[in-house]
Amino acid sequence: MNLSLKIALGSLLIICLINCKHEIKKVDQEDVIEPIKQELPEVAGNYVSDYYQNRNEGYDWIAISVKNIGENTIGISVRSRADKKKPTCTLDTKANKVNDSLFTSAVNGLTVMFTFHKDTLNISTERPEQADGLQYYCSGGGNFIGNYARIDGDLDQTQIDRTIFSRTLELQGIGFLVSSTTIEFGKELQITPYGLEVDNNPITHIIEGTVINAEIEDLNSDGFPELLVYLSSDGSGSYGDVIGYSVNNGKSISAIYFPPVSENDELKKGYMGHDEFSVIETTLAQRFPIYKEGDTNANPTGGIRQIEYQLVDGEASRKFVIKNSTDFPEKN
Template sequence: MNMLIFKRFSLTILILGTLVACKETNKNPQKKISETITSETQNDFLGNYVAKEYHQRTEGYDWISVAVRNKGDNTIGISVRSRADKKRPTCTFDSKAFKVNDSLYRACSNGVGILFSFKKDSLKILTEIPEQADALQFYCSGGGNFTGDYGRIEGELDSSQIDPTLFTKTLELQGIGFSVSSFARNNKKILQILPYGLEIDNSAITRTLEGSIADVEIEDLNSDGFPEILVYLSSDGSGSYGDVIGYSVNNGKSISAIYFPPISENDELKKGYMGHDEFSIIETTLAQRFPIYREGDTNANPTGGIRQIEYQLVDGEASRKFVIKNSTDFPEKN
């Protein structure tokens, strides 16, 4: 299997995961969206988009913005933020969205399909089923949501007004949920995990972050009837070295940290490793993927193919931990 096939295989898994998560609600998918599509590349869409009220912010108007960032092949990152200097932020939302066609991307959140339709310098957000738009009130205050039309602006958003939250995502499984967020405090990045639905201890977990949150996933990885929450990290800088912070639910009562072994501890698997990790859950397995570098390769041009490592969650002596189930090296693209 060459790298191109592997990338397509990985993308298929990611998209299928998104589709399955929303399948139970996708009975009347939105029609005619594709009729408005134009042929553009993913990079054409990157940037900051704002509601029309943004241009009246000096007059005291509230506003919502959408930052669109590259998250890999056929994947973009969506960050919805709003004004936070006068009042509580109107809407706060983070997600990955996956390519449907040249100008349409799709995300899934708590069973709701969300569509991001791009035209030149404009973005339209709507739910796949129109009647589900109210479900996005979960991410907003005052009964609103972030569907609607946005225009792209040059440069950065107004830092004196914008919500300083760096990342936020809420996930729930088997009646237990986690609100995961990060924010800046005293020149440090802080991770906060707020569990809910536990019988005994729902205390917040707060710790300093090295790097940024790339994504968060939830799954019952050991099939004990209770979920695990995994926070994927990416270091700052060109290396984008990955790490995983995980917590496992103990019989529905409390949570404990999961140990994730760093690549540096494995003499064989660390050969050719220079970061650029991607993580995803495939059924009940955690998969880590990264490019393999040969001697002389530059950071931007690895030529050794792709390494995929699969981890299984097991009970350790002191706590649960990830152990390597298998690993596979896929050759470079021909």
Template sequence: MKKIFLMALIGSVLLSCSQKNQEVEEQENPAEIVAESPDESQSSVFGNYVDEGYAQRDQGYDWVSVAVKPGKDGSISISVRSRADRKKPTCTYDTKAYPLSENQYSSYQDGKQIVFSFQDGSLQISTENAADNGILYFFCSGGATLEGTYQKIDGVLDADQIDPTLFSKVLNLQGIGFNVTSVKEEDATKLTVFTFGLKEQEYNESFDLVGEQVVDAEVEDLDSDGSPELMVYTVSDGSGSYGNVYGFSVNNLKSMSQVYFPPTSENPDISQGYMGHDEFALVETRLVQRFPIYLEGDSNSNPTGGIRQVSYKLIPGEAMKKFDVDQVNAFEK
């Protein structure tokens, strides 16, 4: 799956990449700039699915739901949430799944393939190999599992009961774990990042994001110093979808501090024709950004200047590590 991701990200510019060895809660998102409209067969899988407990929620039964939305480059977005008004949520999981066949999609966790099968208004979650089904307990508490069959419902899920978590992802690299979550709170989105496994001081901080939402997170040892970096990607609300990066660097496996990412709009070398719609991904030891180039007179929905790809390297800074532009490429869509 990682190879598929790399091909989607940089195949058009003929860069060569290799598969990373990291444990993540979900596979990385293919970096396409504008999502293609889903075809009719794919559209039929979109919607909300629930387990048996949902129909008896008014009697106090616990329940788990699966929201399926269109992704990019043919993928679908999977968001598992459960009841949270009476106790801690049972299951929480976010991933991107990629087509296996017309009605089957899959994602990976720790090298194990999770399969999402759609048929006649139902969704079945399982593993490709039955011996790997223990991985489906990882996303749940109290001995619960994601494995099972969920039925599609009309309309929205019960807003008074459902877990308000907008994004959740757990990543591991070089013996350090990272938990990234975001929750809607009044006029802002609360991003929380905490670590587990640091030798001296664990990191646990929250940030108020105004006008932007968390869309993904990745880990990699970007400066090859034996300690990982965490990248959290956000997009702005509205039609522009301006991307941003919240970076964190582990210091000698002991503590963690923030990394500075320079705003694209403030860099004249790359900002010409920039109007958002950018996406980010880690490719080997580089942070890669891609966005459409807008020419004069282009509408927001129809950029005609091609694609700009910017590669950043992580370098030391005076107060903190920072990203510096390493390479810029432009090519046609």
């Protein structure tokens, strides 16, 4: 084959490759399939068991109320029918986001899984054989594992359990059942200890506002726990308060005094509520936004103030005293 023919064949091959490449590229662009946008479930709402639809015929039912309480956290309230007998199941817990459809919570030492689909919720334990561990929160050997359907609007207020908050906390062999209910003239908080040597009688408080959380910890490192119940006032201010009890040598409990911010001339500057409380090791921390003059209730601009409290022995009972206070600047 002479040189001219080789050059001609080579040129033809190059032209064919270029045309094929352009053609393939053209086909690829024309045949691109737009990805299907998956409709992610909106998890907040009320979900009910099958028999809810037959409640007027006397059937028992369970409802799961889900609220958004953080970017990656939801609040779960398990309630049931309570107009004809004692509630079937009662539980309050927080669940953390695993992905857009799955949230998990630690309940009684078990990992409980809340899986959301469009208009449905499935509740299960991480391992099926662990389901019986949730019987503690239900009567008659039952539990709240299963499937629930979303409903529009509120639950049937004539039948539902009036318990607003319910949690059981235990440490060092001593525990507390903390619950609040709606009563005729307000709200009632009941604290029932167990495991004490002398006095396990329940303690009742008539409260203003709502119980938002409860924690247990040995704050003074004496081998016995303290119980802290966090309250938030109703209304836009959401002013916080703490009801605390300390165990006395494993025999009884006594109240802990918590000093209100409003009684401290320095710390109350810029204070307008919206408190958050949490135990950090053996310290109680209180955080709230700082308001500058002219700020609206919904838009504080002064940063965040954190107060840390230490539990000490007082003359009559234990009390919280301020350990330190820090103001953090507003995030840009």
